Amino acid sequence: MMLPLLTAEHRMLQQTLRQFAEKELAPGAADRDTTGAFAWDAFKSLGKIGGLGLMIPPEYGGSGGDTFSTQILMQELGRADAGMALSIGAHSFLCGYSLYRDGNEAQRQKYLPKLTSGEWVGCWGITEPGAGSDVAGITCQAKKEAGGWRLNGAKMFVTNAPIADVFIVLAISDADKPPIKGGASFFLVEKGTPGLSTGKPLDKMGMRASPTSEIIFEDCFIPDENLLGTEGCGFRHAMQTLDLERCGLGGIGLGLMEASLALAKGYACERKQFKVPIASFQGIQFKLADMASATETCRLHLWHTAWLREQGQPINVAAAMSKLYGGEAAIKVADTAIQILGGYGYIKEFAAERYLRDARLFTIGGGTSDIQRLIISREILR
Ligand SMILES: Cc1cc2nc3c(=O)[nH]c(=O)nc-3n(C[C@H](O)[C@H](O)[C@H](O)COP(=O)(O)OP(=O)(O)OC[C@H]3O[C@@H](n4cnc5c(N)ncnc54)[C@H](O)[C@@H]3O)c2cc1C
Incomplete structure (x- = not known):
């Protein structure tokens, strides 16, 4: 469209x-x-x-x-x-x-x-082993000392961490203030900095071409010039970046839905059962219609969010809606593609099962669907 x-x-x-x-x-x-x-x-x-x-x-x-x-x-x-x-x-x-x-x-x-x-x-980490949805619950500490900051703690599930040259991480920079009220800041850490290490790449269900791992900081010294942005603004900046991440994940989901639909349509037109292509059965046609409708709705959500951002308007709620709808729809669309391919959908020779495993991330990464519902309902009830 x-x-x-x-x-x-x-x-x-x-x-x-x-x-x-x-x-x-x-x-x-x-x-x-x-x-x-x-x-x-x-x-x-x-x-x-x-x-x-x-x-x-x-x-x-x-x-x-x-x-x-x-x-x-x-x-x-x-x-x-x-x-x-x-x-x-x-x-x-x-x-x-x-x-x-x-x-x-x-x-x-x-x-x-x-x-x-x-x-x-590059990579960007806010999530920790003990703090995911609750970003304000992070414990990674940056203690001020002469000429810089000393980082201790860990980040979890960070995309690209195993191959990154530069790491942007959120840490508590003022233990006397809550992160949400000026207590957290972002830091730039370069690969090779003493005290920085990454865990083994995590063996994931999907998105397997994308390396993910833990990051560990043990008395890792960061010079003053590697404080990113204004000290204490970390939480606000994290929320702005998450809005953008939700649009990006929605975009990947849209592409994956288009791919699932194209695969299912092509297969349905080729595959014959009862001597006719299965695409001639209304049960298959309705599935394709639902897949296409969900794909177009996802596209409209995303373009609307992009338009709002270009107008300089807040996108927090629109991005949450795009991510919530798009994430759940992508899983459903990929699953329907498997159903249309029947047994062939369940084997690795066809991409349908990979699409479903990849799509499964969309209701988790960038804030789970529950967190998107929290953002949206908070706005409704405000
Ligand atoms: C492949 C992959 C890549 C990732 N990449 C990055 C990255 O690059 N950088 C980064 O910082 N993070 C990254 N993440 C982390 C991701 O953002 C978190 O996994 C996500 O925010 C959820 O946090 P959690 O896993 O700790 O789950 P939890 O927060 O522990 O949630 C567990 C469950 O509880 C529910 N829940 C929690 N709080 C509430 C509530 N208030 N109300 C209702 N339900 C609730 C959740 O919805 C979920 O179902 C990545 C994760 C994955 C899997």
Whole structure:
């Protein structure tokens, strides 16, 4: 579906990214799902065509672009390989864009060109082993000392952590204040800093091309210049980044829904039972109709959220709705694709079962569906 919200430039970007994803990501997606390998070549090529620096101005190596462009990127990568889309989203938006938005000039100049070109990989961690939905419950400590900060604690489930060169992490910087009221700040930590280590890559159900691990800080010294943004603003910045993450995950979900629908439609037109293609049965047709309706509703939610952001309006509730609806719909659509493929949907030869395993993240990552419902209901009852 083409909406009048998209300009000729957006359509051109979509065409370029679709060609890129079909050529560079789709062919190896099933293998990476098995091996957990990261698509380094595709990552670097995306850097060359400007896909790692969307929403970052050209003076820092970015290619500019608006919120719609980021949706298009996530959607097109998500169609081909949701795991790589997840990693590229965490690198570009959680790490790169928050560094651009909150960082000072020296930090932007030092890190952004490396991130937008794909020379370095970035990650962003707020979740801890004991604090997920309750971000204000983090315990990772940054204690002030001469010339910098001493970090102790751990982060959990951080996308790209096993391969990252730069880590953006949230820590308690003032133990006398609650994190929500000025007690938390973000810090930039470079790979190789003494006291920083990462756990083994976690063996996940889906999104297996995207490496995830724990990060451990043991008396890790961070110089003053690596405080990201204003001291004490960490919680607010985390919430802004989560809004953007929810749009990105929604975009990956949309791409995955499009891929599930295309697979199911193609199969239904080919597969014959009772001497006719199964697509001629109304039971199958209705399933395809439900899949298509959910896909288009998800698209409208996302474009509406992107439009609000471009108008400078708050997106907290709209992003929560996009993520809640899109996340749950993606699981249902991927599951229906399996049903249409029957036994072939249940085996690894076809991508349908991978789509479902990948989609399962969408009601967990970036805040669970329950947390999105909390955000939405809080607004209704305000
Ligand atoms: C593959 C993957 C990649 C990730 N990448 C990152 C990353 O890059 N950076 C990062 O910081 N984090 C990342 N995460 C972490 C993710 O954001 C958290 O897993 C998520 O926020 C949920 O936190 P939790 O796992 O601790 O679950 P919990 O918060 O422990 O929740 C457990 C259950 O309790 C429910 N629950 C909790 N509180 C409430 C409530 N108030 N009302 C109702 N129900 C509630 C939840 O909905 C859930 O069903 C990633 C996770 C995964 C799986």
